[in-house]
Amino acid sequence: MNRSRIADLGTVLTIWAHPDDETYLAGGLMAAAVAAGQRVVCVSATAGELGTDDPVAWPPERLAAVRRLEAAAALAVLGVQEHRFLGLPDGGLDLWDDVGARLVSELIDEIRPDTVVTFGPDGFTFHPDHLAVHRWVRAAWEARGRGFRLLETAWTAESLERFGALSARIGVFMTDERPVGVPAAALSEHLPLAGPALDRKVTALRAMASQVEPTVGAFGLDLFTAWVAEEGFVDAARTARTRGTARTGRTARAARAGRAGRAGRAARAVGVPVDAEFGSIPAQRSEMVAA
Numbered sequence: 001m002n003r004s005r006i007a008d009l010g011t012v013l014t015i016w017a018h019p020d021d022e023t024y025l026a027g028g029l030m031a032a033a034v035a036a037g038q039r040v041v042c043v044s045a046t047a048g049e050l051g052t053d054d055p056v057a058w059p060p061e062r063l064a065a066v067r068r069l070e071a072a073a074a075l076a077v078l079g080v081q082e083h084r085f086l087g088l089p090d091g092g093l094d095l096w097d098d099v100g101a102r103l104v105s106e107l108i109d110e111i112r113p114d115t116v117v118t119f120g121p122d123g124f125t126f127h128p129d130h131l132a133v134h135r136w137v138r139a140a141w142e143a144r145g146r147g148f149r150l151l152e153t154a155w156t157a158e159s160l161e162r163f164g165a166l167s168a169r170i171g172v173f174m175t176d177e178r179p180v181g182v183p184a185a186a187l188s189e190h191l192p193l194a195g196p197a198l199d200r201k202v203t204a205l206r207a208m209a210s211q212v213e214p215t216v217g218a219f220g221l222d223l224f225t226a227w228v229a230e231e232g233f234v235d236a237a238r239t240a241r242t243r244g245t246a247r248t249g250r251t252a253r254a255a256r257a258g259r260a261g262r263a264g265r266a267a268r269a270v271g272v273p274v275d276a277e278f279g280s281i282p283a284q285r286s287e288m289v290a291a
C-alpha cells in the first residue's frame, strides 16, 4: 500500500473482539495511517479476559487488567493514541448482538470514519466473537447505506498455502472450517510488511507477552515474523451481496460449543502451549507475565 492509498483511507476506525486481534491483523495498516498523520481509533469489544489455559492462576479480572496494559503498550508502539473497550464479555459476544451492534453504531456516528476495518466473514479464525463483531459492523455499514469504506481482513492464498497447516496445528482455527485465501493480486489492499514496518509490528505484538510469547517460543522469532508479515483486506462492497448474509448467532454458538475441545486437542497434539486463537498464557509463563 503506497502513501497515497494510505492517505485515501482518511480517518480509520478499526473494530475487533480481543486485544491482539488489531495488531496481528492490522498493526501495519494502523501504524502507516498514524505515520501519515491520519486519525486512527482502535476498538476492542472485550478485554480478552478468558485468553488463558490456566484460569486458576489467571482469573478473568486479573487477566483483563494485564491484557489492557499490554494492549496499551502495543498500540503505543504502533502510534495509535485512541483505544476504546466496549466492555463486553470475552467468549460470549454472539449472545450480545443487540448491545454490540448498538455500541458499534454509536461509535461510528461519533467518530465518523472514512474507513472502518474489521474481520471478514470468516472471522480470520472462525472465532465466534470475531464473527459477531463482523456482523455488527456489517449491519452498521448497511444501515448507513454503505456510506463509509469497509475493509475486511482476509488470508492471502499465498499465506494460507505457507502457513495454513501450521496455523491449524496450533489451534488458530476455532472450528473445522478453513478460510478461502484471496490471491494477493486480488486483495483490495495488501501490506506485505518488511524492514522497519515489520520490526514495529513484531515489537508491538511482543508487547502483548501474555498472548504472543508462547507462540514466538513455539515458532522461533524468524518464523513468527514471517507468519505475521502480511496484511490483506477486501472491500466489503465486493463480497456483500445482499443484506443479512452474515452467519447467524445460532451457527456461531454451535461453533463456539465445539471449539474449545478441538483447539485444545490440537495444541496438545503438537506440544505447543497454545489453545486460544493466536495464543494464550501457559502456566509456566505466568510469573514472567506478572513480573
Ligand SMILES: [Zn+2]
Pocket: 017, 018, 021, 127, 130, 277
Ligand atoms: Zn480475537
